[in-house]
Structure formats: C-alpha cells, structure tokens
Amino acid sequence: MPGMDATNPRTIPALHRLLDQPEAWALCAQHPRAAVAAALRAHLTALRGQGAPFIAEHAFAAAAAALAAAARPGLRRVINATGVVLHTNLGRAPLPQAARDAVAAEAAGYCNLELDLETGRRGHRHAACSALLSELTGAEAALVVNNGAAAMLLALSALAAGGEAVVSRGELVEIGGGFRIPDVIRQGGARLAEVGATNRTRLADYAAAIGPETRLLLRVHQSNFSQIGFTAIVEPRALVALARDRGLLSVVDLGSGALVDLSGYGLPAEPTMGQAVAQGFDLVVASGDKLLGGPQAGLLLGRAAVVARLAGHPLMRALRCDKLTLAALEATLRLYRDPSGLRQAVPTLDMLAATAAEIGARAVRLLALLPEGMAEIVPGKSLVGGGSLPATELPTCLLALHGPAEALAKRLRLGRPAVMARIAGGRLLLDLRTVAEAELPDLAGALRDAA
Numbered sequence: 382m383p384g385m386d387a388t389n390p391r392t393i394p395a396l397h398r399l400l401d402q403p404e405a406w407a408l409c410a411q412h413p414r415a416a417v418a419a420a421l422r423a424h425l426t427a428l429r430g431q432g433a434p435f436i437a438e439h440a441f442a443a444a445a446a447a448l449a450a451a452a453r454p455g456l457r458r459v460i461n462a463t464g465v466v467l468h469t470n471l472g473r474a475p476l477p478q479a480a481r482d483a484v485a486a487e488a489a490g491y492c493n494l495e496l497d498l499e500t501g502r503r504g505h506r507h508a509a510c511s512a513l514l515s516e517l518t519g520a521e522a523a524l525v526v527n528n529g530a531a532a533m534l535l536a537l538s539a540l541a542a543g544g545e546a547v548v549s550r551g552e553l554v555e556i557g558g559g560f561r562i563p564d565v566i567r568q569g570g571a572r573l574a575e576v577g578a579t580n581r582t583r584l585a586d587y588a589a590a591i592g593p594e595t596r597l598l599l600r601v602h603q604s605n606f607s608q609i610g611f612t613a614i615v616e617p618r619a620l621v622a623l624a625r626d627r628g629l630l631s632v633v634d635l636g637s638g639a640l641v642d643l644s645g646y647g648l649p650a651e652p653t654m655g656q657a658v659a660q661g662f663d664l665v666v667a668s669g670d671k672l673l674g675g676p677q678a679g680l681l682l683g684r685a686a687v688v689a690r691l692a693g694h695p696l697m698r699a700l701r702c703d704k705l706t707l708a709a710l711e712a713t714l715r716l717y718r719d720p721s722g723l724r725q726a727v728p729t730l731d732m733l734a735a736t737a738a739e740i741g742a743r744a745v746r747l748l749a750l751l752p753e754g755m756a757e758i759v760p761g762k763s764l765v766g767g768g769s770l771p772a773t774e775l776p777t778c779l780l781a782l783h784g785p786a787e788a789l790a791k792r793l794r795l796g797r798p799a800v801m802a803r804i805a806g807g808r809l810l811l812d813l814r815t816v817a818e819a820e821l822p823d824l825a826g827a828l829r830d831a832a
C-alpha cells in the first residue's frame with residue numbers, strides 16, 4: 382500500500398483507507414461491507430493492542446479468514462466417532478431415511494397439518510401420529526409435544542395442579558441440563574409428596590402418603606442411572622391398582638420410550654411403551670429421540686379421557702410440535718409396523734445392535750483408506766447415552782490414532798466435516814459404532830487433514 386510504512390506500529394492506517402484498497406473491494410464482493418469493515422477493524426484493534434506492525438497482506442488475509450469462518454453455518458454436520466449412540470450434544474437420534482424424506486417433502490410446500498381432507502374441515506395435527514401410537518402400544522389415545530420435558534410439564538399442569546403428586550425418593554432424578562423431577566412438579570403447579578427411601582420404596586409408603594390433596598401417583602423410570610444392592614421398587618401393576626383403588630391417576634415417565642423389546646437386539650430389556658400401557662398406567666410419557674430413534678418429541682399416551690384433558694389444556698398450544706417434527710415422527714412410527722425390517726430402517730436401533738465384529742470390519746475398511754502406520758484397531762466399549770441404559774456397555778472395536786490426542790481431537794473438531802472422538806489413556810479413540818458406512822470416506826479425509 383503506497384505511503385504506508387509496514388514496520389512502524391504508529392502508522393497503522395485508518396480503516397477507511399483500507400476499505401479503499403482493491404483487496405477490500407474483493408472481500409466486499411463476497412461479504413457485506415459492514416462485515417468486511419468489522420473484520421478489518423478487529424485486526425487493526427488487535428495490532429494496536431499488541432503494538433505489532435501493520436502489514437497490509439496480513440490484514441487482508443486475517444479479515445478473509447475471519448469472514449470465511451463467520452460465513453460457515455453455526456450448526457453443521459459432525460461425524461460422531463464417540464460411539465455414544467444417543468449423544469445429547471450431537472443431537473441424539475439420527476433420523477431414519479423415511480423420516481428425512483418426509484421432512485423434505487413437508488418442508489417444501491403445504492400439507493394437511495390441521496385439515497381433514499375427507500370432510501374439508503379442520504382436523505387435528507396429531508391425528509396421524511396418535512393413530513400410529515395407539516396402534517403400536519394399545520393406548521386409547523395419544524398426543525405429541527416438543528420433548529419429554531414438555532410432556533411432563535403438560536401432564537403435571539393438567540392433572541395435578543393445585544394438588545399433590547406422590548413420587549418415590551429413588552425416582553427424584555435429574556435428567557440432565559438441570560431438568561429435575563421435583564422442579565417440573567413445582568413448575569406444573571403441583572406439590573411433591575416424596576415417599577420411601579432412596580434405595581427402597583414399598584407399596585405401603587405410597588398408601589400412607591395419599592391424602593385429600595393427592596391427584597396422582599408418579600413413577601419415573603431411572604433412565605440415566607441404576608441402583609444395585611439393597612433396593613426395592615413397587616411393581617408397576619401394584620402401583621396402578623393402588624391409584625385406581627383410591628380414585629387417583631397413575632402416570633409413568635419412561636424417558637427412553639422404547640417401542641420394541643431391545644433384548645431382541647442383544648440389549649438389556651427396557652420397559653416399552655406398550656408394556657406400560659398394558660400395566661394399566663393412565664398416562665405414559667416418553668421421548669421421541671431416544672430409543673425410539675425419531676425426532677425430538679414428547680409422547681403422551683394412555684386413556685382417552687386423560688389425553689383429552691391434556692389436549693384441552695392452555696399449555697398445549699405453547700408446547701405443540703411443528704409440521705416437520707410430526708412428519709418425521711409419523712414416518713418413524715410407520716417403520717415400527719414392520720418389525721422385520723426395523724433394524725435396517727432405524728439408525729438408532731442399527732447402531733445399538735451392531736456387534737463388535739461388524740464394527741471391527743468397518744474399522745478395517747477405514748484403516749485401508751488411511752496412510753500406513755496412522756492408527757491401529759483395539760477392542761473397547763461403547764455407551765448408549767441420552768440418559769438411556771446407563772449400566773450397559775456394548776462391546777466394540779476402536780481405532781486408536783497415533784499422535785498427540787488433545788491436539789488431534791481439536792483439529793478434528795474444527796475440520797470439515799467436524800469429527801468428535803474420545804480420549805482415553807492419552808490416546809485418541811474413534812468408535813465406529815456411530816459412524817455410518819457412507820461417512821467413511823469423509824472421515825478418512827478429515828483424519829488425513831488432522832494428522
């Protein structure tokens with residue numbers, strides 16, 4: 382730049398002079414002028430702060446890099462090589478292809494969200510999902526809201542506000558992100574009546590706690606922790622019978638919301654929504670994006686009269702789902718009508734069911750795409766995550782990368798696509814349980830870039 386002494390820190394140019402340079406015009410052709418000005422100003426401010434010399438070439442390069450970074454989407458694809466199937470920080474369940482197709486179709490135009498095409502009159506946005514949930518669980522009726530927490534808030538507000546909800550002390554759990562059962566009960570306008578001890582609660586404890594203010598007995602599935610040793614919980618059917626006997630409602634928060642028995646996939650049995658309905662609970666609450674493997678959603682199913690009270694509550698409007706969620710959920714639920722093709726169709730189930738041998742074969746295919754001596758295959762364990770099956774460790778095969786683990790992990794996180802791995806014993810480990818076959822070339826590219 383003529384007339385600018387690059388080596389003298391006192392002669393840092395004025396911003397407007399920089400913006401007059403052809404390099405700045407080139408940046409302005411790609412980015413808003415205000416953003417270019419802000420990026421250059423930030424560079425100049427940094428130079429002044431450091432007492433560093435001004436070098437025009439560096440200034441434009443720094444601005445170009447900052448502008449390019451800002452232009453990238455904040456929310457972007459991450460290859461999940463942690464092996465944690467339901468990773469809350471990575472968006473929990475990846476959607477089945479059928480759900481992705483349904484979302485794309487509904488997003489592109491209009492749909493009959495609240496229109497009954499048969500009569501031409503107003504319809505219910507939940508109609509399709511409700512019918513499928515009823516069919517798949519045996520519930521009389523069902524409703525869908527934004528997530529499991531919203532479902533709990535709605536249930537307590539509609540069924541227990543002004544009264545008491547009785548819960549075992551062993552079930553006053555924190556789900557994560559500060560979401561605690563006692564707080565939701567309070568937020569729903571109800572009072573919590575705690576019964577039993579942390580490790581043991583008996584039917585007599587519930588019976589003794591019931592008073593004139595009691596509205597419901599609440600069972601919360603210990604989805605994200607497990608108790609071993611001297612423990613006792615009340616059989617679901619006994620709890621339901623006690624509630625019915627005393628003219629109260631019985632509600633169960635299942636958390637994970639499995640629709641099929643996971644023991645068929647070599648996993649521990651997890652109570653399914655259908656089982657909870659069969660046990661007689663008046664209302665069953667679960668999430669759509671945990672073991673069900675669908676979109677983020679809160680599922681409420683049970684007796685028609687109870688579900689109708691929820692549907693008519695003013696909070697329903699604030700908690701309702703949009704058309705994209707409902708499209709994805711309906712398509713996911715539809716897959717459960719054909720149990721034979723389920724594992725292949727629902728990525729969450731496919732990843733949970735994958736054996737160490739299958740994952741090992743995938744690791745061998747990835748290794749073949751990498752330069753010699755970059756990594757080795759070692760045995761290990763994966764976790765389910767998302768507050769589901771906490772005590773379950775799934776045998777897996779890991780790719781252990783040679784090199785400084787922390788530095789590699791950071792470069793992988795900032796790469797394109799971003800890759801999340803895990804570090805153990807000072808080594809960077811990739812668990813391919815959660816990496817789709819189609820992602821292997823991209824993952825290999827990201828690993829080569831980071832190394």
Ligand SMILES: *Cc1c(COP(=O)(O)O)cnc(C)c1O
Pocket residue numbers: 528529530531533556601602603604605634635636637667668669678679767768
């Ligand atoms: C996960 C979970 C919730 C909350 O569901 P979100 O869909 O995450 O809002 C509530 N209760 C239990 C028992 C859970 O495991």
